[in-house]
Structure formats: C-alpha cells, structure tokens
Amino acid sequence: MEKTYAEIEKKILEARDISLVSHINPDGDNIGSILGLGAALRKMGKDVHILKVDDIPKNLLFLPRVEEIKPMEKRPDLLFVLDSSDEGRLGDGSKEILKANYIINIDHHKSNTLFGDINLVDASMSSTGEMVYDLIDFLGVELDNEIATPIYTAINSDTGSFRYESTSPDTLRKAANLLEFVDNKVEITKNLYQSRTKVQTEVIKIVLNNLESFDDLSLIIGKISLNDLERLGAQSDDTEGVVPFINEIEGYDVAIFLKEKEEGIVRVSARSKEVCDVSILCEKFDGGGHKRAAGATIEGNLDEAIEKLISAYKEL
Numbered sequence: 001m002e003k004t005y006a007e008i009e010k011k012i013l014e015a016r017d018i019s020l021v022s023h024i025n026p027d028g029d030n031i032g033s034i035l036g037l038g039a040a041l042r043k044m045g046k047d048v049h050i051l052k053v054d055d056i057p058k059n060l061l062f063l064p065r066v067e068e069i070k071p072m073e074k075r076p077d078l079l080f081v082l083d084s085s086d087e088g089r090l091g092d093g094s095k096e097i098l099k100a101n102y103i104i105n106i107d108h109h110k111s112n113t114l115f116g117d118i119n120l121v122d123a124s125m126s127s128t129g130e131m132v133y134d135l136i137d138f139l140g141v142e143l144d145n146e147i148a149t150p151i152y153t154a155i156n157s158d159t160g161s162f163r164y165e166s167t168s169p170d171t172l173r174k175a176a177n178l179l180e181f182v183d184n185k186v187e188i189t190k191n192l193y194q195s196r197t198k199v200q201t202e203v204i205k206i207v208l209n210n211l212e213s214f215d216d217l218s219l220i221i222g223k224i225s226l227n228d229l230e231r232l233g234a235q236s237d238d239t240e241g242v243v244p245f246i247n248e249i250e251g252y253d254v255a256i257f258l259k260e261k262e263e264g265i266v267r268v269s270a271r272s273k274e275v276c277d278v279s280i281l282c283e284k285f286d287g288g289g290h291k292r293a294a295g296a297t298i299e300g301n302l303d304e305a306i307e308k309l310i311s312a313y314k315e316l
C-alpha cells in the first residue's frame, strides 16, 4: 500500500490539472470522497475539476463546493475514479471520460475490475472516504472544514452512521479526527438521516403495504411498480433509504428492494445482516457490491424478478 500511495503522490505532484469523476446514482461516499480529495488537491495548488455523470441527490447538495461538480469539458489529464467498481459505473459517457491520459482508481468494492493505471483497492475498508482520508494523510495535507466535512459525510453514510459490520476501530479513529474539523455536524445528520421527503415517505408506505416475506429463507422483499412511481411523481433518489428501512425488520438475514425502473427493467438493491454475501447474489445478474450491500438490474417484470432472485438465492 505504501508503495501505491507513493506512486499516486508522484503523479499528483507532476500534474497541474486533475479531474475526479463521480459515478451513476451517486451516493454520499462517492460525492463526499471526490469533494474531499478535490479540496485537498486544491490545497496542494492543483487545478481541480469534478466531473458530473448523473444528478446529485438533494440531501448531498449541502456539501461545500458541490455546485462546482460539472459535466466534462475537455479530456482529463490525470483522472481519479473513486468508489466505482468498474467502468460501467461512469455511465453513458464513460468511454470519453476514460480517454484520460492517466487513471487512478481508488475503491473498496471487492468486485473492482482494476481498470486504472494505478489501482488502490481495499475491500476491507468501510468506505472510499476512509481510503481518501489515508491518502490525504500520506500526502501531508492539513485537514480543514472543506476537506473534513465531505469525507466525514462519505464515511458516515457508507457505514449507515457507523453501524454496519464494515465499521472498524480505525474507521472510528479517522472519523474522530475528521470531526475535529467539521464546522456543522448537525447539518450532516439532518441531511443524511432526517431529510425524508413526503414523496419518499409515500414510497415507503407502498413498499411496506406490499412486503413479501419468505420465513424459511430468512428473506424479505419489498417492491414498487413503475405505475406507482409515476403516480407519485418520484425521482430516482426518491427510493433512497427504502432498502435500509426494510433491513431494519427483525428476523430476516436478507432484505431486497425491487424497483421497476422502466417497462421490463427492475433495479435490485440487496442488504444482509450477518450471513448471506449479497454481492455474490447480485453478481449472478451482472451486478455487484459488498457482502452486506449490493445491487443489480434484472430484466422482466417485478414478479419475474422475484422468481429469478429466489432461485439464485436458493443456489447460494
């Protein structure tokens, strides 16, 4: 790892112009990590561009300098890709973005395809935010609010407020150091955990009314149809927070949320508490993720997706 950090440092020092790219359906870990590393690189005197590939969820718009995340304008020289397991996570424009002269891939997904020129991948890390913390520490950049707030937000959100199994003693030590520099921690909590909108609440009501539980499989499934989503006028981030909610129900190791994204296309979000490695389940559908949180896309309607998932789950 030390050697990889030194290689990354060398590339940073040589570059004048550095780009960092977000992923599709960006989450707190992704946006927080790019903003935090971006702020540190700026502090080192670099010209920093943060590239947008998808809409940023409303509850992350409080982060410092989030408004500077913009679509790509020119081919990146040195490019950081953070929190993205493969090139596909960069969306439709990925081919253009990946024409960058040099790519540094920093991630904590064990399914990472090592697509970078330098790959810093560590599946034991709770979040990409934690890895960015270590890199900034190695670079010797002093923390301040603009660096600490997004990175603390990244770690906090990918650990479900430091609850998930991936939270280690080191995770908490890093979070503690960051918190020393965070100006407004109430704003972080409010945005991450106390910002459920009316539409998001309506989505949860529908999902809870239609839960399907499979007690013998320790599995519970929630779902919502395209029809219902359209009726509510729900945007893509209006289904955020549904799967963690279902996963709070006692007695089921695996919680799955299915969203009919388009006619015949179902988006899967899976979580587990203790036993099942849901990344293996999602890999069966060309998706991926982590042991306790993973995702995929399945072709078919909701009932067909449930059938396919159950038979894949039984195989595990």
Ligand code: AMP
Pocket (backbone or CB within 6 Å): 025, 085, 243, 268, 269, 270, 286, 287, 288, 289, 290, 293, 294, 295, 296, 297
């Ligand atoms: P989600 O259920 O969308 O919150 O995703 C849970 C985790 O799985 C996140 O860490 C995602 O990065 C990962 N993930 C979701 N969808 C995919 C996919 N299609 N391919 C690879 N990883 C995914």
Ligand code: MN
Pocket (backbone or CB within 6 Å): 026, 027, 029, 030, 083
């Ligand atoms: Mn992510």
Ligand code: MN
Pocket (backbone or CB within 6 Å): 029, 030, 083, 108, 126, 127, 128, 158
């Ligand atoms: Mn992450």
